[in-house]
Amino acid sequence: MKIKKWSLALTLLVLLSTNVFAADALKQSGKGIKIWFDTGGPVGGSYNTVVQNGAQQAATDLGCEIEFMYSNWSPQKMIENLKKAIAAGPDGVVVMGHPGDDAYAPLIKEAEEKGIIITSADTELPKLMAQYQAAGFGYAGVSNYGRGKALASEAINRFALKKGDRALVWGLQSRPTRGLSSRAIIETLQAAGIEVDYMEISSEIDKDASLGTSVIAAYLSSNPDCDIVFTDHGALTAQQENFFRAAGLGPDEIIGAGFSLSPATAAGIKSGYVDLVGDGQPYLQGYLPVLQIVLTKRFGFSGLEVQTGGGFIHKGNIDLIEPLAKKGIR
Missing domain, CATH: 3.40.50.2300 (Response regulator)
Structure with missing residues (x-):
């Protein structure tokens, strides 16, 4: 058994x-x-x-x-x-x-x-x-594949994503095992008919997520029809509000999804720039x-x-979890 x-x-x-x-x-x-x-x-x-x-x-x-x-x-x-x-x-x-x-x-x-x-x-x-x-x-x-599939499935249902919508997945697909998360997000979105663009996180950005600002701003400038951005990286998820602000986007103009809570991510959820986080x-x-x-x-x-x-963290439950994030527990 x-x-x-x-x-x-x-x-x-x-x-x-x-x-x-x-x-x-x-x-x-x-x-x-x-x-x-x-x-x-x-x-x-x-x-x-x-x-x-x-x-x-x-x-x-x-x-x-x-x-x-x-x-x-x-x-x-x-x-x-x-x-x-x-x-x-x-x-x-x-x-x-x-x-x-x-x-x-x-x-x-x-x-x-x-x-x-x-x-x-x-x-x-x-x-x-x-x-x-x-x-x-x-x-x-x-489970890296499991968490990617779960996040993409939750996003599809929660935000009513449909065939023809466009998503960016910014991840680490080249990594053994770790890359399964990005692969699962891509496969789940494509199975739902969503158009997917993929960017590999560079080693420099992997080390210092703030360096990704110009990269994401350039992508969003060239792809204004992007509906949702998945950052398969806790530190990049923490930077989503900064990324979207730098691209000239307001909190309700694009959906942000990613992984791992932090004080910055919690603030982004409360401000409306981060919409869904796999915990x-x-x-x-x-x-x-x-x-x-x-x-x-x-x-x-x-x-x-x-x-x-x-589990998932979003605007509906962030008030409960935010104090723990500030203490470095969640």
Whole structure:
């Protein structure tokens, strides 16, 4: 019988808060454990800062030591960071899956042979998880294809998009696994008869989303019939209001959709420039991998796969969530 992924994780957390493990023991269960955590983005990035906040809270709650790394969303930098982490010899390392299974495979094999627990966040590494799950390799994040399909489907229904409408998808289709999100958005829109333009996010814009202003302004100037823009990137979604203002558009002249909440994204929703956000709850993508490593190290738990997303944020519920975004929790 297949157990629902979230139900399994929720059951585990309930057990940890009851007599199975005394509360005091849980608080100390991470003491002496050293974890290196690649947050994925740049220092101070809108998305990976929320991931870091969750990871730091878990480290505080469990009493373990944590070292953060930053990759500017560069797969090559993520590989370099993992090499650096392995050389330091911690108890566990949290990676983001952007480089893909094949790129990570030799390093994760090396880490596992050295007794270092590896687990992942944000982007799946299905082959590696299947290989090392018994040794604590888990995943906290979303199904990239699933989240893209869900966002596009919700946008089609919510905004009554129809055959002949035009959409821009600005994403990372070239990336293994991570690119599945962009691909799913495109395929879902095209299946509904919507005309789709696609732009790949450059490495420069991936690192610093504000550099995308001239790119999106040029596109919208050349394509005034564009009805909706999908930014498959949390930091770009946070810049949507700035992008559309720079293009001379008002809040009701174009639909903005994207991923991941931040204070800037919340402000854009309230001002009417951002209309729909898929919420992957990155705070949990930070907290749960730290918990995973501690549970594996102390109690021998195998890897848990937890889908952290599934909901949408929009003008109808932003008042409830905005205060949490300002605190770096949502």
